[in-house]
Amino acid sequence: MPTPEISVIGISGIPEIRPGADLAGLIAMSAKKQKLQISSEDILVVTQKIVSKAEGQEVKLADVKPSKFATDYAKQWNKDPRQVEVVLRESKRIVKMDIGVMITETHHGFICANSGVDMSNASKDGVAMLLPKDPDASARNIRDGITRATRSSPAVIISDTFGRPWRDGQTNIAIGIAGMDAMVDYRGQKDTRGAELKVTLIAAVDELASAAELVMGKTIGVPVALIRGYKYKSGPGTYKTLLYRPEVDLFR
């Protein structure tokens, strides 16, 4: 058996992204400068931050008029009521709201802190960055753009960094997918000795997003990674496959 080997290669040199930027074009250009030829067997992982920026998914806090609920909660926990208001607007359900932490279900169905809203630029620029409206569409757009620029159609994953219950620290996960199945399904398969498998449904796109984070880091200006050598299963793909079904969700 040949040894399986995967490479995770950071793509750097992507300029500061502004609303309306041609993200795919910029990624293709940066890859080319690195002498990296993108192939249809590759997977591109693109961090949510630059996707949201290119899509203009930001809210000026000066324009936000907080509700009474947001104002009361903000006062209680010493928060900016406009930031609380943005989190509430981006959510369809509050899962938990305690000790100053808001765990919400976003309109997409992601369950995460603060509806995935990024406040890290709030104090500097006065803006809150929102998740893409339809992250699968964002991934498809990037994929189409890459195809136009390179004639190759890699799978594309939009990644974000989420915390998780009962385990400290955050990890990168997939919030948008194009060109590949989200999961690897082992149901009904046996191991080398003929025993049933303990694990049946692997969230491969989340593992790929995590692998990409290892080269992205947070401060080094690498918002995109190319993963090579992983045999993904082609398909349209959607983040919806990863959303938990309410009927088997023990923690609703």
Next chain:
Amino acid sequence: MPTPEISVIGISGIPEIRPGADLAGLIAMSAKKQKLQISSEDILVVTQKIVSKAEGQEVKLADVKPSKFATDYAKQWNKDPRQVEVVLRESKRIVKMDIGVMITETHHGFICANSGVDMSNASKDGVAMLLPKDPDASARNIRDGITRATRSSPAVIISDTFGRPWRDGQTNIAIGIAGMDAMVDYRGQKDTRGAELKVTLIAAVDELASAAELVMGKTIGVPVALIRGYKYKSGPGTYKTLLYRPEVDLFR
């Protein structure tokens, strides 16, 4: 800036593991056969299954006498009462027990389904595989053995595949660590434009375990992966860093 690049290389050819096996010696030998020279800058990810086997962490179901509680619950959900009994013995707390699913806190402090007990061999061999008693010690033992065999001291991660609340599918995470810090801490750092970072504490060992899973798969006989090119922070390391602190746990 040089382009960051990471390789994830599967180590195959490791024979069926029996209790008492010299796991580090077998890994070193298999790597050598692959002409893979292990260095102290590398990270070895070893799947829990072969660690538990080498440590004899199995229970013969024929020897298990289930309690009344286990028997009643098993009957209600059409389960093997001896399997339920093993799960209960491996837990210090039941987090949730509903619709036939047991989410427990193990004696180590991991919160997962079935106390991490692997029943996949139960019907075939009549045994339940338990998690290692002290997975950090398991990682240290493997690291020491690799050092003896190769004179290099890579970081070692013991990985297992866990589900997670509110997100379908399972991913590989770290349950034991030796030679590296579990987390990358960005607290107090700024991004390239001088803004605060949204994300502050990355569970790097979990992301490394996830990256390793991409070459391990589940059926292809690759229980170990070597990760090269990731600059980890040396330290003793422990899975305890990843356990959620009860005082900030919203979901207890």
